[in-house]
Amino acid sequence: MKSTEIKEIKSLLTTPKKIVIVPHKNPDGDAIGSTLALCDFLKSKKHDAVVIAPNDYPEFLKWVPGQENVLIFDKNQNEAKSKIQEAEIIFTLDFNHFSRTGLMEEVLSKTTTTYIMIDHHQQPDDYANYTYSDVSCSSTCEMVYNFIDMLDETTLISPEAASALYLGIMTDTGSFRFSSTTSKTHRVIANLIDKGAKNAIIHQDTFDNNSYERMQLLGVALNNMKICAAYKTAYITLSQEELDQYHFKKGDTEGFVNYSLGIKGIIFAAIFIENKADQIIKISLRSKGNFDVNQFAREHFHGGGHINAAGGRSDLNLVETTQKFEKLLPDYEKELKDEA
Ligand code: 5GP
Ligand code: MN
Numbered sequence: 001m002k003s004t005e006i007k008e009i010k011s012l013l014t015t016p017k018k019i020v021i022v023p024h025k026n027p028d029g030d031a032i033g034s035t036l037a038l039c040d041f042l043k044s045k046k047h048d049a050v051v052i053a054p055n056d057y058p059e060f061l062k063w064v065p066g067q068e069n070v071l072i073f074d075k076n077q078n079e080a081k082s083k084i085q086e087a088e089i090i091f092t093l094d095f096n097h098f099s100r101t102g103l104m105e106e107v108l109s110k111t112t113t114t115y116i117m118i119d120h121h122q123q124p125d126d127y128a129n130y131t132y133s134d135v136s137c138s139s140t141c142e143m144v145y146n147f148i149d150m151l152d153e154t155t156l157i158s159p160e161a162a163s164a165l166y167l168g169i170m171t172d173t174g175s176f177r178f179s180s181t182t183s184k185t186h187r188v189i190a191n192l193i194d195k196g197a198k199n200a201i202i203h204q205d206t207f208d209n210n211s212y213e214r215m216q217l218l219g220v221a222l223n224n225m226k227i228c229a230a231y232k233t234a235y236i237t238l239s240q241e242e243l244d245q246y247h248f249k250k251g252d253t254e255g256f257v258n259y260s261l262g263i264k265g266i267i268f269a270a271i272f273i274e275n276k277a278d279q280i281i282k283i284s285l286r287s288k289g290n291f292d293v294n295q296f297a298r299e300h301f302h303g304g305g306h307i308n309a310a311g312g313r314s315d316l317n318l319v320e321t322t323q324k325f326e327k328l329l330p331d332y333e334k335e336l337k338d339e340a
Contacts, residue, residue: 001132006150009116009130012089013151016046020087024095025054025102028254029171029206031094032057034118034140036066037157037164038091041148043069044156052080054102058251063205064167065160073104081107089114092128094140094168096121096304118143122294122306135306138180141168145188159196166197167206174258175203178308217246221256221271226322227263231329231336234260235270239318243274257284267291268336270325274318281314281321291335300328 023031035051042049051070073080098105117128124133137143173181220242227234260269267288272281285293293310297303303312314321
């Protein structure tokens with residue numbers, strides 16, 4: 001961000017304002033961590049701040065402090081809409097385009113107020129008055145820390161906000177293992193621990209929170225895994241029937257896609273999850289190295305994301321979707337072969 005922009009934002013935040021903070025639909029650890037931490041920070045500066053999430057999020061994110069500041073749009077549309085319309089500032093976090101907010105897209109695109117975007121996804125849209133975009137950054141949580149640092153106010157980061165920021169950096173970096181994890185990321189993490197983030201407890205509360213049924217569903221997913229050795233690719237499918245059998249709850253399939261990348265030689269992984277209610281197949285894609293799954297998701301599955309982690313959807317049925325996927329692989333033979 002330019003220093004003139006920082007100055008302008010600083011001056012905007014000198015007097016109490018009505019502020020709305022928005023994460024993307026189906027919020028993940030980074031979306032929830034960054035919005036709740038920013039909300040806590042703004043409240044400590046006496047702003048009237050609220051997080052409005054497009055829809056609900058998984059149980060394993062409900063330990064994050066500050067849940068009372070979250071309004072779920074699809075359950076409280078009227079209240080949420082009036083807060084958006086009254087907002088003097090709207091922060092949009094961890095997404096690059098209003099379409100990523102589902103049902104909220106319409107009201108957000110019609111509302112004229114000061115928008116501030118903080119995000120690390122590729123190809124940010126230009127709706128915001130202030131855009132802080134860094135596609136090389138590990139997470140929006142790391143960017144929120146940097147943002148508060150640019151305002152010279154890291155002393156206002158409470159232990160609760162530090163925990164929330166730690167969460168998003170941890171989940172978006174695959175527990176500090178993806179190549180987006182830099183020495184700077186580790187320095188931010190060290191500062192967050194100094195500010196009161198209880199690292200071991202955060203890992204435990206987030207990852208050791210599984211139901212037995214989720215573990216059984218993981219067993220089904222691993223059994224369904226298919227390897228396309230010639231293209232260093234592996235994919236998993238889960239049908240609605242399989243999800244129902246293990247009483248699928250939001251968040252249960254989080255992380256399943258990564259197991260395929262644990263197989264020696266596999267550099268491209270996908271999971272296809274049937275959603276009968278929405279009549280779509282939800283797709284998650286992951287890669288190692290330079291194979292660009294953001295571009296793959298954009299070109300073929302109405303999606304996007306980052307180079308090594310992206311998502312999208314298909315309107316075909318589950319079998320047709322995987323057939324389409326397998327048929328596309330030869331077109332990427334060179335890119336997939338060139339990778340180690
Ligand atoms: P996940 O596979 O964990 O849902 O998402 C991986 C990354 O891709 C995240 O950064 C997420 O924001 C992005 N992503 C997931 N689904 C979609 C989608 O349908 N459209 C776009 N543009 N991005 C997505
Ligand atoms: Mn993120």
